[in-house]
Amino acid sequence: MSFSNLLKQLKKKLRRKRRLLSLGALLLAAGVTASASASVLDQTGFIGDRSASRSVAVWAAVPGKAERERIADEANKRALETMRQETDRRMGYHQKRYVCGEELAELGRMDAEQAEAYQREHPGTVLMLGDKGELYFVEDIEDLSEQCKETAYFGIDRNSNLSLFDGLPAREQVIRTFFQLNVEHLKSSLPSETINQLYSGIRVSDIEEYNSVISTFSDFAVAAGKE
The missing domain is CATH 3.10.20.420 (Bypass-of-forespore C, N-terminal domain)
Known part of the structure; x- marks a missing residue:
């Protein structure tokens, strides 16, 4: 399966999981007032916006x-x-x-x-x-760069970091490290096919795929998991 198709399936699963979390929150709040229920929904909605909030914070620090x-x-x-x-x-x-x-x-x-x-x-x-x-x-x-379009792969390094590699991750030629992943959360949330592909290497050939991988897996960063 191509990465783009896998990414689409992954995002669908994440959205489905968030809907289930929202439903669970509503059931727990069934005996509470409507205002309390609305508060729970607001908190659940914020979970999906954390990566966007981090992106805004990063861009705010860059000069105009x-x-x-x-x-x-x-x-x-x-x-x-x-x-x-x-x-x-x-x-x-x-x-x-x-x-x-x-x-x-x-x-x-x-x-x-x-x-x-x-x-x-x-x-x-x-x-x-x-x-x-x-x-x-x-x-x-x-x-x-043209070389990166040919040889760059995302994967997990020895320290459970999401990293960009020159070639397959097995070669351990790290170009750049992004953030540490909560591997247990990752394995319990995603299909085994996605996990296996991440360990073997996710090929990226353009900036859109590059940004999509970082955005998708930022939900499983250790810092995000602790919030």
């Missing part, structure tokens, strides 16, 4: 677009000012930093004028000067 542009503009000006005071040209690189993966393209030696012209042609980049005289045009891209 205008602030990011201001910081980038200042960095570009400082780099160009430094280069204008130099006589030697710097080796230039276009560095693409993806959510998963990185690509580096050599541009050749550049002076301040050439660097400024290249930056105008690629306005999404930020100029950074390396310790060894390099010049980097850094571009952050909200996507997976």
Whole structure:
């Protein structure tokens, strides 16, 4: 079964489980007033919104677009000012930093004028000067690199963390670790097929699948389970 189909089934099971929890809460509150019943429903509904609340908190900590542009503009000006005071040209690189993966393209030696012209042609980049005289045009891209699209797998590492691997999890080549999973809660809540696929490796080939995996399994994070 493909991951997308498995994910759809998983989300259906989670929604069904939440409906059962809501029904149980209503039965327990049958002898209580209507206002008390409404309170129970509100609390049950909040369970499904915890991951969304965490996402909002994370985004709230990130500077706004205008602030990011201001910081980038200042960095570009400082780099160009430094280069204008130099006589030697710097080796230039276009560095693409993806959510998963990185690509580096050599541009050749550049002076301040050439660097400024290249930056105008690629306005999404930020100029950074390396310790060894390099010049980097850094571009952050909200996507997976081509290599990650071919080789990235989600799985569980030795410490029960949801991690992203270069290749199958059995190779233990961890790219990034996200959060620790409540394995007992996971096994008691999900079908064995989902558990087996998570241990053997869930292949992701685009940013939508990448985000879907993190969002789905965040419900089983240890921190979430303790709330």
